[in-house]
Amino acid sequence: MFFKVNQEECIACGLCALKAEQYFENNHEGLAYLIQDNNSGTHDFNQNDMIKIKVAYTACPTGAIKRKTQPFS
Ligand code: SF4
Structure with missing residues (x-):
């Protein structure tokens, strides 16, 4: 699964980094941005990652x- 922060919708509340640092x-x-791929949306996160990211999501x-x-283009 691929994740990306749409920074145009981000209000800089810091909650995601608090929940999944x-x-x-x-x-x-x-x-906010995803650390693993510098928010490019190209890193394929595994099941274990997804469980933790989902808390922030x-x-x-x-x-x-x-x-x-699919990867974000
Ligand atoms: S939780 Fe993260 S991505 Fe969502 S608005 Fe707050 S800082 Fe932005």
């Missing part, structure tokens, strides 16, 4: 964290 960080503007108040079965 191994996967999310906030840039100098406070906008469901917690995000704006739905800015996107997921797909």
Whole structure:
């Protein structure tokens, strides 16, 4: 599964990094990104990763964290 933060929808609340600190960080503007692929949406996360990322995914108040079965282009 592939994940990407749509930074246009991110309100820099920091919740995802709080919930899943191994996967999310906030840039100098406070906008979140995926650490593993620098938010390119090209890293294929395994089942174990997905369980942890899903906590942030469901917690995000704006739905800015996107997921797909294919890499983001
Ligand atoms: S939880 Fe959502 S809105 Fe908050 S920083 Fe993360 S991606 Fe942005």
